[in-house]
Amino acid sequence: MSNTTEQSPVSGVRERAPLLRACAERYRESTPFEALTIGVSAPLTPHTGLFLDVLAAGGAEVLVTGEFGSAHADVLAWLDDHEGITPLSTVGMSETELADARRELLAAEPDLLADDGAYLLSLAHDEFPEAAANVRGACEQTTGGITRLQAMDEQGVLSFPVYDVNGAPMKQHFDNVHGTAESSLSALTSLTDMLVAGSVAVVGGYGQCGRGLARKLRALGARTIVTEADPRKALEAVADGHEVRPMREAVPDADLVVTATGRFGILRREHIEALADGAVVASIGSIIEIDTEAFGEMASDVTRPEPGVARYQFPDGRTVTLLTDGQVVNLAAPNGEGNPTPVMDTTFALMSRGLAAFAEGADLSPGLHPLPEAIDRAVAREKLDAIGVDIDEIPDEQRAYREQWAAHEGSDSPSEKEPR
Incomplete structure (x- = not known):
């Protein structure tokens, strides 16, 4: 359960993040992360705080490190007081100290990883191969991180499956x-x-x-x-x-x-x-x-x-x-909080659903995998519902025509052609 107050740094972004609010409510009931440890490396902004809150609501024990130069003191203080979340970063820590914090996180042998830049994922394979062998799956949300993971995948060194959240249309076309x-x-x-x-x-x-x-x-x-x-x-x-x-x-x-x-x-x-x-x-x-x-x-x-x-x-x-x-x-930048809340709402909803898929038994081979289209579409549908936008439904006859592949007599008649 979250112990946020109206004065918390997360309360303001929570109001503008309907998808993550819904995720927290869902996961609080279904507890997909019960008895699991999730390691997270991401800029410690209010948006990330809300994402961590969702994971903790789902029953996870969350260990988190920040990124160099991006930790917010008020967010860290809020995380310190949050049940189920353990921050391993401090404001103003050096790059060496941050690397040591990531090592501390990986030494705890987390079950799932969520990364921003593939820092945790590359370090796990480089220095913690035994811990990496026990990771069920991970999600990476940045272009730079995916570039590193593509090289690792091509070299056959990834020891667990990773969802390419950055490649999902909802991430590419809105967040990026x-x-x-x-x-x-x-x-x-x-x-x-x-x-x-x-x-x-x-x-x-x-x-x-x-x-x-x-x-x-x-x-x-x-x-x-x-x-x-x-x-x-x-x-x-x-x-x-x-x-x-x-x-x-x-x-x-x-x-x-x-x-x-x-x-x-x-x-x-x-x-x-x-x-x-x-x-x-x-x-x-x-x-x-x-x-x-x-x-x-x-x-x-x-x-x-x-x-x-x-x-x-x-x-x-x-x-x-x-x-x-x-x-x-x-x-x-001073007071920089990253991307606007409505955008991070969708990206962290993708990350949350991807981690839940691994927690619930997604059976994938080690390597880099696209985020399932069903997750991307579900997040898009939820976002439309949240902003009050309706779209068309595909009628049965159109779906049947689209799925038809064999040539039939008269199939080229204008009346039977799919509209363009």
Whole structure:
């Protein structure tokens, strides 16, 4: 049972998260996680607190670590007082301390894992193979994490099944496209006081997060340039109306450069050398995207006018602003709480249902698996119900026609063709 009060950091997001409220009520009755330990690694925001509350309501003993630079003191205090949840992070802990906290979590041999970036999952296989062998299943919700897991899967090292929550349509088209873009824009403008309209904005990567950000920047009046390594995504960016250039050719004209890939080394030393005077640089994908060490090595002076803002003065006279030291800007910015609650409501509902499927006996081979379509559709249906939107039902005759595959006489007549 949750012991939240009206003053808790979670109470406000709970009101705007109908799916997670419903999950908690369901799981409190069915207790799918009874006698199970769930290990969670995620930014310790109010949204994550609500997700952990759902797992505890389902009977789980929850162990949780945060992510570097994203722990909220009020959320940690709330978790400390919450029955069934044990936080292993503290505010301001170093990366080394955070890694030790993850080791402490894995040493407890959890039955299920929920990850954000595959930090727990990779560490489990690297240092805790016996604990990994006993994990029933896991869920991963980020692009960067899935990239790491794809490599592990291709190398045949995954010892338990993992649901690719990031690949689910409800995650891709809402959390990634809209949630990340809107929360990141809010953080960018609050930290810099910049005017987007009329600026030149470079977006590194045209995955779901990158395209969402590029669209919203252009809608606000920015001239958008996209950089890509995938020719198909580059063509999509061109077709969507963005200019496409290599990063080295894009940054000299940029007022704003934002990496959005979750992959290593997107903005490197050669790009930093070419950045325009006055440019603002940030990441919305992962801290590994920007070579922050090169910033420090190349600069002649660094000033920090306010939290989350570092101004690097280079010997040639240029000044470049790096936001949140290259950490994910919508989480690491002061008062950054990640994506909006209505978006995290759907993503954590997907995560909760995925974990429940493993707890209830989903029998999958070790490796990376798509989240079941039935879960994705159920979450979409619940979300529509929650916001009061009705949709059509497929009539029996249309369903029968769609499932028909054999050729029949007269089947090409216009009256029998499926509407297009």
